[in-house]
Amino acid sequence: MSAPPGSVAVTIHWLDDGVAPTYLAWRVVLGFKGSTTVEVPLTADLKQVMPDTPLDAQETVPLPSALASGSYDVYLRVEDVQGVSLPMQLAMEGRDANGNYALGSIQVP
Numbered sequence: 200m201s202a203p204p205g206s207v208a209v210t211i212h213w214l215d216d217g218v219a220p221t222y223l224a225w226r227v228v229l230g231f232k233g234s235t236t237v238e239v240p241l242t243a244d245l246k247q248v249m250p251d252t253p254l255d256a257q258e259t260v261p262l263p264s265a266l267a268s269g270s271y272d273v274y275l276r277v278e279d280v281q282g283v284s285l286p287m288q289l290a291m292e293g294r295d296a297n298g299n300y301a302l303g304s305i306q307v308p
Contacts, residue, residue: 206261207305211243213254216290220249224280225287229260230299233271233307237263245277268307274299 209229227241239260248254276299277287286298293301 206259208257209241209260210257211241211255213243213245213248215248215250215252217250221245221287223284225277226280228276228278230274230276231262231266231271231305231307232274233269234267235265237266238276239263262307266307270304270306272304273302275302276300 211227225245227243227245228238229241230236230238241260242258243254243256245254274295276297277289278298279286288294288298289300291300295301
């Protein structure tokens with residue numbers, strides 16, 4: 200999936216590997232950390248992820264104007280909309296103390 204200038208294409212694949220589905224409202228946040236840190240919410244609704252039934256989605260995320268040219272580390276966090284629970288633990292490596300999972304890096308022209 201290609202994205203227009205000033206945006207980034209995001210492809211997600213969520214899988215509930217036999218655990219009970221979530222009933223809470225969660226927000227999936229995509230973050231960019233470099234000379235500044237900017238976070239944008241994704242539209243994924245994790246309530247749609249059922250055990251052994253993946254949720255695949257693609258979306259184009261406009262890059263905020265606050266994102267200056269440069270190199271950025273990209274991360275993902277799933278946070279409780281109500282602010283009651285800690286960020287969701289995912290079955291992947293690379294979680295930091297804030298609940299962020301490192302995804303890689305991008306160069307913003």
